[in-house]
Amino acid sequence: MAGEKVLIVEDELHALMGLAELVSGWGYRTETARDGAEALDKVMAWQPGIIVTDMKMPRMDGIELLNRLGELPDKQCVILLTAQGSIDRAVEAMKLGAYDFIQKPVDPTRLKMILANASRQRETELELDFTRRRLRERGVLGSLVGSSRKMQDIFALIERVAPSNVSVLITGESGTGKEVVARTLHELSTRKPKPFVAVNCAAIPETLIEAEIFGYEKGAFTGAIERSPGCFELAEEGTLLLDEIGEMPVGTQAKLLRVIEEKRLRRLGAKIEKSTNVRVLAATNKDPREAVDDGHLRADLFYRLNVFNIHMPPLREHKEDIPAILEAILADMNEKHERAVTGVDKEMLARLMSHDWPGNVRELRNTIERAVILCGEGQLESRHLPPGFGERVLRPSADDAASANSVQVEVGATVDEAERLLILKTLESTRNNKTRAAEILGISLKTLHNKLKEYGSASFASAESIEERV
Ligand SMILES: Nc1ncnc2c1ncn2[C@@H]1O[C@H](COP(=O)(O)OP(=O)(O)OP(=O)(O)O)[C@@H](O)[C@H]1O
Numbered sequence: 001m002a003g004e005k006v007l008i009v010e011d012e013l014h015a016l017m018g019l020a021e022l023v024s025g026w027g028y029r030t031e032t033a034r035d036g037a038e039a040l041d042k043v044m045a046w047q048p049g050i051i052v053t054d055m056k057m058p059r060m061d062g063i064e065l066l067n068r069l070g071e072l073p074d075k076q077c078v079i080l081l082t083a084q085g086s087i088d089r090a091v092e093a094m095k096l097g098a099y100d101f102i103q104k105p106v107d108p109t110r111l112k113m114i115l116a117n118a119s120r121q122r123e124t125e126l127e128l129d130f131t132r133r134r135l136r137e138r139g140v141l142g143s144l145v146g147s148s149r150k151m152q153d154i155f156a157l158i159e160r161v162a163p164s165n166v167s168v169l170i171t172g173e174s175g176t177g178k179e180v181v182a183r184t185l186h187e188l189s190t191r192k193p194k195p196f197v198a199v200n201c202a203a204i205p206e207t208l209i210e211a212e213i214f215g216y217e218k219g220a221f222t223g224a225i226e227r228s229p230g231c232f233e234l235a236e237e238g239t240l241l242l243d244e245i246g247e248m249p250v251g252t253q254a255k256l257l258r259v260i261e262e263k264r265l266r267r268l269g270a271k272i273e274k275s276t277n278v279r280v281l282a283a284t285n286k287d288p289r290e291a292v293d294d295g296h297l298r299a300d301l302f303y304r305l306n307v308f309n310i311h312m313p314p315l316r317e318h319k320e321d322i323p324a325i326l327e328a329i330l331a332d333m334n335e336k337h338e339r340a341v342t343g344v345d346k347e348m349l350a351r352l353m354s355h356d357w358p359g360n361v362r363e364l365r366n367t368i369e370r371a372v373i374l375c376g377e378g379q380l381e382s383r384h385l386p387p388g389f390g391e392r393v394l395r396p397s398a399d400d401a402a403s404a405n406s407v408q409v410e411v412g413a414t415v416d417e418a419e420r421l422l423i424l425k426t427l428e429s430t431r432n433n434k435t436r437a438a439e440i441l442g443i444s445l446k447t448l449h450n451k452l453k454e455y456g457s458a459s460f461a462s463a464e465s466i467e468e469r470v
């Protein structure tokens with residue numbers, strides 16, 4: 001970019017002047033500073049896009065400068081000048097977010113190339129920023145849609161915490177978009193090019209969860225035939241989402257806390273620890289404070305994860321977003337199923353707006369997916385809604401023991417419907433203890449989990465329609 005501002009930081013005056021002259025000669029605007037502290041002042045006052053800085057300087061060195069720059073809202077491309085033999089520190093600096101480094105004595109051709117790349121990178125970032133702002137004004141942030149006050153507040157919070165490394169606890173009912181929030185936090189951070197790994201603590205049997213999260217060495221336990229990395233290692237330099245954190249065994253929670261605090265990890269059966277650099281996010285659809293009170297969630301882990309809390313509102317509390325979310329879902333579904341649905345008619349929209357959405361956006365998504373498949377093209381109409389849609393959800397009352405502990409299925413129901421009903425009833429009887437329910441049902445926890453995901457809350461409608469026939 002012509003006229004990009006470059007700040008040059010170097011304690012040795014002669015080298016500083018030489019560099020400034022060189023860089024100005026290439027068409028950049030330049031300013032100079034003699035150490036990190038002076039550089040910080042200049043950054044605030046002059047707002048350069050690129051900083052070329054020496055590593056070893058009095059008062060504040062290059063690493064410290066990088067750290068301090070990381071705390072500022074505006075991001076710069078930092079290029080480090082390193083003395084020979086200090087590659088280790090340069091690599092450490094890259095991990096802290098430096099853009100690139102170049103060895104001294106500076107090779108002008110190489111510096112020119114790095115500056116050109118950095119300048120191009122700045123340009124795309126600024127464009128992205130601009131597009132993001134435009135989209136945001138239209139109610140879109142990543143894959144999240146919503147212009148309501150509630151969603152806009154969430155967007156602002158996400159944008160504020162995304163660039164930092166703090167842990168975030170994402171709460172909210174099932175299907176409200178907690179995982180989408182986690183992905184968005186990752187995508188708006190510098191960790192974006194690195195992996196985003198989501199692990200569902202409720203879908204892994206207790207005996208395997210530590211192996212899954214921390215990894216294991218060959219022979220660490222019966223069945224450990226090969227060494228295997230855990231989620232932490234898979235997410236190295238990226239983001240790890242621990243979903244349904246309250247379902248993680250308390251003993252594992254203690255280990256997890258240690259890994260987060262010490263940023264060191266030991267695979268099961270391993271002798272040595274390794275350092276880890278992972279941003280940890282967690283999600284739960286239960287009230288975390290209640291989970292702490294009833295002993296499902298360790299208080300110390302809760303405080304560690306809850307540095308920031310993002311609470312997703314249930315869809316019924318921001319119904320004004322339904323039309324926009326609907327539009328996004330329609331576009332998705334048309335593509336996924338190769339359909340050409342153009343919208344929904346008035347009557348259907350009215351029914352969507354008056355529904356209570358116990359399964360939140362996931363239920364909306366499932367409802368629309370079904371309708372799109374049925375309809376194919378043109379406008380969706382009420383007849384494309386599932387039978388019993390929007391009617392009161394029937395739940396067995398406490399004094400109705402028979403219906404609480406049994407399912408009755410009439411001939412005419414499909415096997416899928418019967419299965420769904422049985423699964424939901426079993427879960428109810430285990431008070432939502434999925435491990436126990438899977439045992440009773442004779443299916444794996446993973447299968448149970450997949451089924452529940454598949455149902456979303458569209459299951460309420462079907463479960464209810466069967467119950468009504470009973
Ligand atoms: N605001 C939103 N805009 C667009 N799509 C959304 C929004 N919120 C959720 N979705 C969609 O709804 C579905 C459910 O979202 P997600 O899986 O993130 O929910 P969740 O809160 O993690 O649920 P659970 O507690 O059951 O895991 C996804 O398909 C997601 O793409």
Ligand SMILES: [Mg+2]
Nearest residue numbers: 178179243283
């Ligand atoms: Mg989820």
